[in-house]
Amino acid sequence: MRRGSLETAVGALVIVIAVIFAIFAYKVTDYGRKTGYLLFAEFNHVGSIKTGSDVRVGGIPVGKVTELSLNPETFKARISLDIESKYNFPSDTAVSIGSEGLLGGSFVEIVPGGMDGNLQPNDEIEFTQDAVDMLQLLGKFMFSGAADKDEFKAK
The missing domain is CATH 2.40.30 (Elongation Factor Tu (Ef-tu); domain 3)
Known part of the structure; x- marks a missing residue:
């Protein structure tokens, strides 16, 4: 008889975990959110x-x-x-x-x-x-620094 109660407890635990997961997924995905x-x-x-x-x-x-x-x-x-x-x-x-x-x-x-x-x-x-x-901005920053350096050397 003890084996049957252990199986029942494990089954109940699995169901509780599944319900908790479903609630978590529902809240995280905003599935229930009404559209504006x-x-x-x-x-x-x-x-x-x-x-x-x-x-x-x-x-x-x-x-x-x-x-x-x-x-x-x-x-x-x-x-x-x-x-x-x-x-x-x-x-x-x-x-x-x-x-x-x-x-x-x-x-x-x-x-x-x-x-x-x-x-x-x-x-x-x-x-x-x-x-x-950002890549274009970074490129401009890098190459403008090189242009300033060349201009400085020319003076």
């Missing part, structure tokens, strides 16, 4: 932004990137932002592409404006700032 409203923005260069990247204000997540596409008329990268419904931003809000460092991921940073009217669902954010290309 969509905003759109166009950029010349989005860097390493991808679907699921954070949308932040002052470092605080307020939404996610839901889609990336190419506008066939302007040939700019168009991103869709799912913003939590509790946040409303002024109509002169700006967005930029931020980076968490050289090896970190990218995110969309919202910089709220100061106008009275708010952006409405499906509005286009007009004021955008492209992602900084």
